Amino acid sequence: MKRFFKRLVVPLAAVFCLQMPVALAQSDIPSLGDTARAELSPAAEYQLGKEIMGQVRSDPAYVNDPVLTEYLSNLGNRLVSADTQTRGELTNDFTFFAVRDPTLNAFAFPGGFIGVHTGLLLATQSESELASVLSHEIGHVSQRHIARMLSQQKQDILIPIATTALAILAASAGGDAAGAVLMGGQGYAIQKQINFTRDAEKEADRVGFQILKNAGFDTTGMTSFFQRMQTATRTYSDAPSPYLRTHPLTSERIADIDARVRREPYRQHADSLDFFLMRAKARLVQDDSEPALQTAAAVFEEQIKSGSKLYMAAGNYGLALIALHRKDIAEAKTRLQQVKKTVGEAAARQSLALNSLAIEIMLASNQTADAVREARAAIARFPSSRALAHQYANALYMSRQYGEAAKFLRKQVQMYREDPVLQRQLARVYDAQGKRALMHMAMAESYSLTGAYSAALEQLDLARKAKDVTFYDQSVIDAREREWKAIVRDDLKKR
Ligand SMILES: [Zn+2]
Structure with a gap:
């Protein structure tokens, strides 16, 4: 698979290497704020983030799936808007997106842009776990950690450095032999240096925990996800996951979060149907080669046998997507019916993913008038949905x-x-x-x-x-x- 931003990592690594040690020497986060603010205003920070995002969008690793993007965006913005303090000094909207990469990682760059690897999405077992990762990243943004690190660089090399920072955060070579070779020994050394400091991590945890709690999620999601990452690391390889490498997890950090979670009364959070459907989609988006589709189909079949409603729905949804990909419309229709039967019509109507899939199937089978009708009804249910607006326009065009x-x-x-x-x-x-x-x-x-x-x-x-x-x-x-x-x-x- 193509590494995220590999073209940018190599030429710019040297610049980064020269500058970074200076920044690290002064990485006492709380005292950084004021000078940093003078150099990089929130508006400039957002502008910088937008420029990087422009490059991200044209990279093949960027997941250009309107429904998956919208799910992440809705979840992320629910977290951001749970508390008026969260935004910090940033007035712009936050942007959430997925990156096609099987490793466990999530990253943020200046201005409120937050990316999640498909591998991480698949590793989360509940919506609260996914929300806890997003909250932690939102914490890095609202505390302006990356912006502060970047502010210490000279202004004229700010953009290449930001790009490199992103490349290193995102490419996260290390555990992957090909990636490590690509970046070279020097690249790997730099990558270790860009890890957030312990203070920054603690601060992002503290802010992230508050965000998670205010938005009504189950705060134990934070500890359970950390445990899951540590177990995965111990079981599969000696190298820590990219997430652990860029967000060092110390025992002190775990104890801190644990203590915070224990002080809160247990609060159950019902996972949305779309969380499970989007994990099924992420599995297919991550790799749609024929062998991968076969493996995915086997996983979906197992989920259908699990007896759990949400897993059964996700399994059939995944099989419907595979059928659609193979242009087997009849099978796709049958699978969608199965999902609806499992969750009930009312729940199906409330699912953005299912509304969108129904329209897609109708368009694929040239039932354009039906697709227009279906899309119009779906838009009435989700008036601000970008994915559905695009589909409605497409249905009108096709008819x-x-x-x-x-x-x-x-x-x-x-x-x-x-x-x-x-x-x-x-x-x-x-x-x-x-x-x-x-x-x-x-x-x-x-x-x-x-x-x-x-x-x-x-x-x-x-x-x-x-x-x-x-x-x-x-x-x-x-x-x-x-x-x-x-x-x-x-x-x-x-x-
Ligand atoms: Zn972190």
């Missing part, structure tokens, strides 16, 4: 209701100005309607949102030359061109 699709998408792009998928969908609809200028303008917007400004400017040129370009379009094109050219210029200056 050739271009006028309706354009109307819906134009409203959506006003509400969600940063969504490149909507703009791409809009371009496709305009294309079907034969509206050339508008099509190129929507493509331009889509490219600009992924940071591909030269491609965006090319599209503007094509829009300007289109036969159906209006006077009004021209003025929009001119304004966008000025704006994007200025961004490109500033970018060149920075580098």
